[in-house]
Amino acid sequence: MKLSGAISFRPKLWSTFGQYSLSRFKDDLVAGIVVGIVALPLAIAFAIASGVSPTIGLVTAIIGGFIVSAFGGNSVQIGGPTGAFIVIVYGIIGQFGLEGLAVATLMAGLILILMGLFHLGTVIKFIPYPIVVGFTAGIALTIFSTQMNDFFGLGLKDLPGEFIPKWGVYFRNFDKIDWVTLAVGLVSLLIIILAPKVSKKLPGALLAILIVTPVVYFCGIPVETIGARFGSLPTDIPVPHGFTLDMATINMLLPSAFTIAILGAIESLLSATVADGVTGSRTDSNTELIGQGLANVVVPLFGGIPVTGAIARTMTNITNGGRTPVAGIIHALVLLAIFLLLMPLINLVPMACLAAVLIVVSYNMSGWRTVRGIFKNPKSDVSVLIVTFLLTVIFDLTIAIEIGLLLAIVLFLRRVMENTEIKVYSNQLDTAEGTDLSTHEMLDVAQGVEVYEIDGPFFFGVATKFDELMRNSMAQKPRVRIIRMRKVPFIDSTGLHNLEILVRSSQADGIHVVLSGVRPEVRSALHNSAIDSLVGADHICSHITQAVEMANSIASKK
Numbered sequence: 001m002k003l004s005g006a007i008s009f010r011p012k013l014w015s016t017f018g019q020y021s022l023s024r025f026k027d028d029l030v031a032g033i034v035v036g037i038v039a040l041p042l043a044i045a046f047a048i049a050s051g052v053s054p055t056i057g058l059v060t061a062i063i064g065g066f067i068v069s070a071f072g073g074n075s076v077q078i079g080g081p082t083g084a085f086i087v088i089v090y091g092i093i094g095q096f097g098l099e100g101l102a103v104a105t106l107m108a109g110l111i112l113i114l115m116g117l118f119h120l121g122t123v124i125k126f127i128p129y130p131i132v133v134g135f136t137a138g139i140a141l142t143i144f145s146t147q148m149n150d151f152f153g154l155g156l157k158d159l160p161g162e163f164i165p166k167w168g169v170y171f172r173n174f175d176k177i178d179w180v181t182l183a184v185g186l187v188s189l190l191i192i193i194l195a196p197k198v199s200k201k202l203p204g205a206l207l208a209i210l211i212v213t214p215v216v217y218f219c220g221i222p223v224e225t226i227g228a229r230f231g232s233l234p235t236d237i238p239v240p241h242g243f244t245l246d247m248a249t250i251n252m253l254l255p256s257a258f259t260i261a262i263l264g265a266i267e268s269l270l271s272a273t274v275a276d277g278v279t280g281s282r283t284d285s286n287t288e289l290i291g292q293g294l295a296n297v298v299v300p301l302f303g304g305i306p307v308t309g310a311i312a313r314t315m316t317n318i319t320n321g322g323r324t325p326v327a328g329i330i331h332a333l334v335l336l337a338i339f340l341l342l343m344p345l346i347n348l349v350p351m352a353c354l355a356a357v358l359i360v361v362s363y364n365m366s367g368w369r370t371v372r373g374i375f376k377n378p379k380s381d382v383s384v385l386i387v388t389f390l391l392t393v394i395f396d397l398t399i400a401i402e403i404g405l406l407l408a409i410v411l412f413l414r415r416v417m418e419n420t421e422i423k424v425y426s427n428q429l430d431t432a433e434g435t436d437l438s439t440h441e442m443l444d445v446a447q448g449v450e451v452y453e454i455d456g457p458f459f460f461g462v463a464t465k466f467d468e469l470m471r472n473s474m475a476q477k478p479r480v481r482i483i484r485m486r487k488v489p490f491i492d493s494t495g496l497h498n499l500e501i502l503v504r505s506s507q508a509d510g511i512h513v514v515l516s517g518v519r520p521e522v523r524s525a526l527h528n529s530a531i532d533s534l535v536g537a538d539h540i541c542s543h544i545t546q547a548v549e550m551a552n553s554i555a556s557k558k
Helices: 012-019 022-050 054-071 083-117 129-146 148-152 163-176 179-198 204-218 226-230 247-279 285-302 311-319 325-341 351-366 368-374 379-394 397-419 460-472 493-508 520-528 531-535 544-557
Strands: 421-425 428-430 442-444 449-455 480-487 512-516
Touching: 012 054, 012 325, 022 054, 022 083, 022 204, 022 311, 022 325, 022 351, 054 285, 054 325, 083 129, 083 247, 083 285, 083 351, 083 397, 129 148, 129 163, 129 351, 129 368, 129 379, 129 397, 148 163, 148 179, 148 351, 163 379, 179 204, 179 351, 204 351, 226 351, 247 285, 247 311, 247 397, 311 325, 368 379, 379 397, 397 460, 421 460, 442 544, 449 460, 449 544, 460 493, 480 493, 480 544, 493 512, 493 520, 493 531, 512 531, 512 544, 520 531
Parallel strands: 449 480, 480 512
Antiparallel strands: 421 449, 428 442
16 A cells, blocks of 8 residues: 555546447446346435435436446446445434535545545555444444334334434334335335346346336325325436535534545445456556545535445446446436436335335345354454444444444454563573574573563554563663564554663663664664664674674673
8 A cells, every 4th residue: 555656547437448349338238227227226215215315316326326437446336325325324414414415425525535546545455344344234224224114104203313212113103004005015025035036137126116116006005105205306417506615514524524435435445346356357446436536526516425336236237247337337327317207107116115125235234144254253353343333223333433443453452462472581592483494593691681572563552561571670680681673573653762761771770782683674763763873783783693692792791
């Protein structure tokens, strides 16, 4: 990962046309049409679950999907609204309104662009897997809980946004179940579940809508529909509009924007990684982040919600023959045609049918098999997963990611400290100990000489551990202290500070400090902090044999 260098922005679309052909266009055309049809019910369902109208979901899928394909770094990535954003979007709208969501999304887009420009495309590698699994499972449970009202036809208004109070309201009102609505939801759910068993290429969500909607309409079944809830949906792309930006708003929305950006980066790069594994292509992750950022900067100007790469739609694109960004652009154009021509028909879709779609989405998101597998891992991983999951469900995603990352870092540092050894030698030292060398050379360590070997990174936690060890040995003051650093890959500012204090206090007591086996990168840090000149260039040895000889010589003179 490099934080500097030339800007890496090479959209896959730009390199596609040099080798493009008519046969490739035919494959992309078929894939684009299929993905557009599959994306239709998902865009509508995700929008409604997020607390906005179906129109906004479709506008997001059209504009965001087009920009991700045109400017992204993956050949087959399909962008649009996803289930992962439902929780955060719903929370932002409830607290700051639609304008607050637009500001947060735009800020998140700028963060993503900066991440790409600063070559942070590998950021996904630094997000612990239990955190990803934990908040994904938490989002899945939250999505599931939001659909109970529509699936059972409870007709509840002004439901609490929090998980526990919401279920409290549900349990107090389950006697109000509308059995006709529940029947429509169950039939829709059954169609979605059975469709893949007939054919993997059958889009269950769309099939359920195409079967259930006409039956409900022509039979006059009394259930709530999209049109009944949202009124007649517009058939025009919204005109771009601005919004007010001030420091107070930015400060309030920055945590939410950061969460959207991190979530967008994780989702899009995970989707790209999965796609690369299937197609054998290679994603330019920095370009992908910039493309995702551009989409999230433009979409809120049209009233849209956050955009990211969608794994399910991307895999649908691949399985239907899509291999270039042209398929993603065609998918956006198909959605645009539906938006302009068929919106009156979308008004007829039953809300219970969309609830069934999202229940299946939440089940697929839950990753319960993965969760079960992580429970066999070390307790630290299990702790991170459980904490992230509970915080996502009970509080919100922003808190879950922040505390989950903090907990993961603390547990990681503790594990590193536990695995970093500080050994003390006197009398004799085996130069081959801890290596694969078969030749063992025993060095005699003179009386008054102590050897301390640090095995691992010398960062703040280990520096404190080393400092405590040195203080405990202060009662028997040696004449020379050798600090063997052959296995120290890096040293941080705390390690440098503690080392400087050790050298100064030792010299004040007339004790020589000799450093051995210092690696070039550590030597550079010592030089920048002037510790090498404090110790003395002649007291920094390249090998332990040389260091022991010098120390023995100093001890004998004393």
